[in-house]
Amino acid sequence: MSLLETQKLTIKFGGLTAVDAVDMSVEKGEIVGLIGPNGAGKTTLFNMLTGVYQPTSGTIIFKGGTLTKLNPTKVSRLGIGRTFQIVKPFQLMTVLENVMIGSFSKTNSMAVAEKKALEVMDFVGLTSVKSIQARNLTLAHKKRIELARALATEPELILLDEVMAGLNPTEVNEVIDVIRKINSQKKITIILVEHVMQAVMALSQRIYVLNSGKKIAEGVPTDVANNPEVIKAYLGGGYTHAAS
Ligand SMILES: Nc1ncnc2c1ncn2[C@@H]1O[C@H](COP(=O)(O)OP(=O)(O)O)[C@@H](O)[C@H]1O
Ligand SMILES: [Mg+2]
Known part of the structure; x- marks a missing residue:
């Protein structure tokens, strides 16, 4: 049984089908890339997987049970963590306090929440800035807060939405290392939405x-990169990121 499976997953916003009958399966332990031009439906798919949006039709099965109709709090408790493409830490709170928000998904104890937050901050490299207010940090640090907050929920599956966007090449390489560590040491399954192609290719097994909401290809990185339909989709406009 797959850890996560979607069957004909679909959402419509008025006349727009943002995600259109997408079948997808993710095995425990995998790093799976999810790519596509801007507006393809990647973030919307994550929003359905995490209970933010209810699908118009189709099913989501996680650990053998259906997720469709669950709210984000319940999905988080079941073991799916996520980062947000637009980083939005609480600006006046410290890094530690921001990360503790994630811990409270699994505990009501202040002491337990703090201990968990400190552990994941050490893991992603935030210990040195733990007492600084989020508003005073660089984008690279804010992206790491997102990662740490998601890890503090103790997920089995983590959905990463453009955690490298806007970072310089050195920072990108550091995040690649952190993602590998999350997968290998914490044994967390990962779905990675990313425009930094070299990173997706290096990290993803599939x-x-x-x-335009439809799945147009799937497979190992080299096959996908050489798929004519994929190349056409990327050259066909809507894809504006310099990192491509
Ligand atoms: N809440 C919403 N209401 C209406 N349209 C939406 C909403 N959320 C996303 N969309 C539309 O769905 C499409 C897919 O968006 P998105 O999932 O953000 O794309 P991606 O993350 O692949 O760049 C876009 O056309 C976007 O405008
Ligand atoms: Mg997006």
Whole structure:
């Protein structure tokens, strides 16, 4: 049984089908890439997987049970963590306090929440800035807060939404290392939405490609990169990131 499976997953916003009958499966322990031009439906898919949006039709099965109709708090408790493409830490709170928000998904104890937060902050490299207010940090640090907050929920599956966007090449390489460590040491399964192609290719065992809400390709990185339909989708406009 797969850890996560979607069957014909679909969401419509008025006349727009943002995600269109997407079948996807993710095995425990995998790093799976999810790519596609801007507006392809990647973030919307994550929003359905985490209970933010209810699908118009189709099913989501996680650990053998259906997730469809669950709210984000319940999905988080079941073991799916996520980062947000637009980082939005609480600006006046310290890094530690921001990360503790994640810990409270699994505990009501202040002491337990703090201990968990400190552990994951050490893991992603935030210990040196733990007492600084989020508003005073660089984008690279804010992206790490997102990662740490998600890890503090103790997920079995983590959905990473463009955690490298806007980072310089050195920072990208550091995040690649952290993602590898999350997968290998913490044994967390990962779905990675990313425009930094070299990172997706290096990290992913398999890649799914969305275009206009539809899955247009899936497979190992080299096959996907050479797939004519994928190349056409990327060259066909809507893809503006310099990192491509
Ligand atoms: N809440 C919403 N209401 C209406 N349209 C939406 C909403 N969320 C996303 N969309 C639309 O769905 C499409 C997919 O968006 P998104 O999932 O953010 O793409 P991606 O993350 O692949 O760049 C876009 O056309 C976007 O405008
Ligand atoms: Mg997006």
